[in-house]
Amino acid sequence: MLRQAEETLKNVDLIASEGKVLSGWNTISTVNGTTYTYVYRDYALEINGTTRHLIKVSVYTSNGTPIIDPYIQIINAPLVYWAW
Amino acid sequence: MLYGWEYGAYTHYTPTETSSFLAAAHARLEGADDFMAIAPYISALVSIAGYFAGCPAVGPITALILARIGLGVKQIAQKTWEAINYVNMFNAKDDPSFGFMLYQNFHWVVNPQWWVPQSYTQFCLIQSNGVVYHVWTTTGVCYMTANAVNSYVAFITWYNNHMGLGVGISSLAKAIRRKFTLSSMIKF
Numbered sequence: 001m002l003r004q005a006e007e008t009l010k011n012v013d014l015i016a017s018e019g020k021v022l023s024g025w026n027t028i029s030t031v032n033g034t035t036y037t038y039v040y041r042d043y044a045l046e047i048n049g050t051t052r053h054l055i056k057v058s059v060y061t062s063n064g065t066p067i068i069d070p071y072i073q074i075i076n077a078p079l080v081y082w083a084w
Numbered sequence: 085m086l087y088g089w090e091y092g093a094y095t096h097y098t099p100t101e102t103s104s105f106l107a108a109a110h111a112r113l114e115g116a117d118d119f120m121a122i123a124p125y126i127s128a129l130v131s132i133a134g135y136f137a138g139c140p141a142v143g144p145i146t147a148l149i150l151a152r153i154g155l156g157v158k159q160i161a162q163k164t165w166e167a168i169n170y171v172n173m174f175n176a177k178d179d180p181s182f183g184f185m186l187y188q189n190f191h192w193v194v195n196p197q198w199w200v201p202q203s204y205t206q207f208c209l210i211q212s213n214g215v216v217y218h219v220w221t222t223t224g225v226c227y228m229t230a231n232a233v234n235s236y237v238a239f240i241t242w243y244n245n246h247m248g249l250g251v252g253i254s255s256l257a258k259a260i261r262r263k264f265t266l267s268s269m270i271k272f
Contacts, residue, residue: 012094012096027137029137038135038137042247042248044248051248053247053248053249055135055247057135059135067104068097068101068104068105069098069101070095070096070097070098070101070131071094071095071096072093072094072095072096072128072131072132072135073093073094074091074092074093074094074129074132074240074243074244074247074249075091075092075094075249076089076090076091076092076240076249077089077090077092078086078088078089078090079086079087079088079089079090079191079192079193080085080086080087081085081087081197082085
């Protein structure tokens with residue numbers, strides 16, 4: 001798992017700096033009477049023949065104050081064993 | 085042989101956002117008496133799901149996972165805050181520009197093996213020097229109920245369909261089959 005975490009770390013920085021924004025979209029959500037706007041940007045970069053995605057989510061209150069905008073990513077890998 | 089899939093879910097807060105994250109975590113974890121108050125601060129999958137409208141819920145299932153590690157809710161909240169606090173202090177000293185990172189490993193065992201009979205998840209904080217800090221236990225392994233696994237798979241499938249994981253499950257399975265066939269041919 002450490003190797004996977006290290007790979008993720010390396011790739012996230014790379015995708016954020018070198019990746020292209022493929023698409024962007026907004027949603028609005030109201031929680032406890034406060035309306036929040038979510039702005040999404042999908043970054044993509046080809047690494048070793050595979051296109052990796054990174055989503056940047058920016059959350060704003062109704063008056064435009066930014067709350068938080070983390071980078072998020074989910075990656076996958078097969079679990080295999082070799083039968084001899 | 086392909087016997088399952090491993091997923092790594094990652095949320096990275098910048099140094100500026102880390103202050104908001106820590107303030108919210110402290111407020112929610114102190115005196116927390118339900119699993120849902122804890123989940124967004126330790127589970128990258130729950131935190132990610134919280135940012136997308138219309139996705140299958142991940143949160144309530146966390147209770148089923150946490151209940152299996154033998155700790156009460158208050159103990160878990162306390163240990164979670166201690167872990168967050170420790171890693172934040174380390175990061176602040178080691179590399180103030182790093183921010184704060186949640187990392188969750190989901191080991192989905194489709195065909196159980198003797199060395200891994202059940203799916204499990206691990207809740208981790210990644211330190212600025214790359215070290216994986218397991219929360220609660222030294223290995224961080226939390227075995228999952230079938231309902232918990234189903235919930236995670238439903239969310240990840242939704243995420244893959246809407247955002248993309250980079251590698252489609254079917255294309256990876258084909259690649260594995262090709263490799264296995266090739267090695268069998270060489271051997272025999």
